[in-house]
Amino acid sequence: MRKASLSRQTAETDIKLALNIDGKGTSQIDTGIGFFNHMLILFSSHGFFDLEIDCQGDLQVDFHHSVEDVGIVLGQAFKEAIGDKKGITRYATEHSPMDEALSMLSLDISGRPYLHFNADIPVEKVGQFDTELVEEFFRAFVNHAGVTLHINLLYGKNAHHIIESIFKGFGRVLDQATAVQDRIQGVRSTKGML
Numbered sequence: 001m002r003k004a005s006l007s008r009q010t011a012e013t014d015i016k017l018a019l020n021i022d023g024k025g026t027s028q029i030d031t032g033i034g035f036f037n038h039m040l041i042l043f044s045s046h047g048f049f050d051l052e053i054d055c056q057g058d059l060q061v062d063f064h065h066s067v068e069d070v071g072i073v074l075g076q077a078f079k080e081a082i083g084d085k086k087g088i089t090r091y092a093t094e095h096s097p098m099d100e101a102l103s104m105l106s107l108d109i110s111g112r113p114y115l116h117f118n119a120d121i122p123v124e125k126v127g128q129f130d131t132e133l134v135e136e137f138f139r140a141f142v143n144h145a146g147v148t149l150h151i152n153l154l155y156g157k158n159a160h161h162i163i164e165s166i167f168k169g170f171g172r173v174l175d176q177a178t179a180v181q182d183r184i185q186g187v188r189s190t191k192g193m194l
Contacts, residue, residue: 015070046172049171063129075146088109106149120153153165
């Protein structure tokens, strides 16, 4: 089983996180941010990742530090859990519909962090959640996981649906790209390493 458990404590957040890539999609999430919890639960469920997150953050300031730092720790945990990357599919692309919203996500577990985020979310907040933090979360994850991720919103009007489409798609592409294939000997790279 590919697993990792990490803790990270700063003056702004205190995070404990456990990830099992080869899980069943069970989760126990408490970030103190209801909407963010909802998105992480969707990510876990649709990616079949077992995920536990406890984040105590400076929510009296705003949600930025908590969202970004969860992205950092999740990225670090993913990098540790994926290990040597032998036999993984490496690439995945998914179209992810959520009612009127449709997003497309493409992922490469390349060892090279890069985020392309092309999703204009039509409002600044969903409830108390700042929608600009969606990009901050994915940037933090990508930079610490060492993956290339392209997120493109093809269309959509409802901000909740747009963000939900993205998080569900993220779970699905990460699940597919981490799948082990018998035909892949070593790592899927002509260089011999990722």
